[in-house]
Amino acid sequence: MKRKQSRLWSIIMAGGVATTLLFLLGFGLAVADIIAPASIPFTEKPESQAPIVEPERSEQEINIVSLGDSLTRGTGDETGQGYVRRAVAQLSKEQTKPVKLVNNLAINGQRADQLAERLKQQSVGNTLKQANVIFLTIGGNDLFQSARDDQMSNNPLNAESLKVKVEKGTTDAIRVLKQIREWNESALIVYVGLYNPFSDLKEMHQDGNEVVQQWNDTMFNEINKDANMIMIPTQDLFERNIGKYLSSDHFHPNGIGYEAIATRVVQSIK
């Protein structure tokens, strides 16, 4: 017993001294490296140019990448699926090939100019390269983000200011389409058009519809130039169904509204 104990104590002691020395070394290295970065051995500077990864695109399955604003995100859908996941689910029933949602890159409140900026990133491009179908919604925030604020401040929307926004917004949105095409030259790009969320308000019915139509027309003219781009209209769906299809924020669709959009998307691309 006594011998066993004396062995154990010397093991613990030796271990204590060894670990203390080891950690002193680690501690010293850590302090040196944090105070003077990359000053210690075995460290190196990363290459400034990120390696470009060419992801493989499989033709055996339908790979979907979606990007855009809150509509693609699915804001307002009580199940959180949005039209993207609903369309993926419907499409899997129709298709014999497996349908896969690679990534949903949509960001709430994103405007066309912000998306254009984001599309410059290599990592976003890498994701787009994996797709053979790309879903896109953009423009709602370009047009109506400030419109909602204006309404709050009792400053009635006027058609003139909206028209300026259409011009600026569509220029950015067309840039977005071109950038997506640059990353991926063959995928089917599905652009879901705008609807007027205020068409049930008397003062916004006519002006709002006009502006939305103008936006959609401009986008259609651009999309029409590319045989592998398609535009899904939604204004006609929503015009007389605002109460039924919009969620409580009176801006985003609810689950039924998203389901209706998804059905249309699937009808057009299956």
Add this chain to the structure above:
Amino acid sequence: MLALIQNETIKVLKKRRFYVVLLILLILIPVFTYAQMKVAQNSLEKFDQDWRRELTQQITDLQNSLGSDRIPEEWKKFRKIILQQLQYYLDHDVNPKEPNGVTFTRTFMDNSVNLFIPLLVMAIASDIVSSERSTGTIKMLLTRPVRRWKVLMSKWLVLMMFTGVIVFVTALLSYVISGAVFGYGGWTIPLFTGFDISGTSVNYNDVHIVPAWLYVLMQCGLIWFASIVVAALGFMISVLVRSTAASIVTLMATLIAGTILYNMASSWPTAKYLFMINLKLTDYLAGTPTPVDGMTLPFSLAVLSIWAICALFIAFSVFTKQDMMN
């Protein structure tokens, strides 16, 4: 002196506290490994093992949460920085979470630096002096012809040895146990360190690659330093408080209060002078934002050193002067 140290080591081993520490590790690490395995399985299902896809989605989700008005500003700041780091990993095509034993050990050590490991160290530290007083054996010890400060010094040295062993054993067990599930590789995967954070933006000028083995070594070194400081405080309380239970509760309450304060410290900048707020030294390595703006590694080391030196000073002066016989 060596005889004293031998005597103290045998006493600690006899009390079986150290075996309790080992037992805790042997039970808890498999639990965490299992949880981590479940997380890995989930991401395997959702992203078919494509970490780039998973990371892309994580970045998008973080960006979305930044738009929400319900998220407090401090969290947004934190997430903005994490987001930029993740983007950096993605842009350089490095997987920050490659599942293997080393990654698990690194994450586990990162998460245990401010509470779990200090608690284990305390299990030894809290009764190293007080137990002798509550059982009365202190009289036997002090009637020997040895100076009091030598007695205490041998106890402190033994405590330091055990602290080193505990940190090492924690890292070793988490590597051995998690490696059985995730594989034992991953020592050479590159990791990024040197993110310079100012406000909500990250400066990449000083970012450099560190191999995982060196990262873990540096991390353990920093954890060891933090543990020594906790050990010193536990040592002092053990001298001041007669009952072992009281000294455990005192330190435990302080440490837990520290983890709560950690989240609130941004609105109370003076908290940065408390030792609990400075224990997460590994944050400086990982580039995680500090709880209070403007905290740096030298600052934290200075604060911790002052606390530890004061604690040791009090412990020694009280122990050598106090009347121990009652």
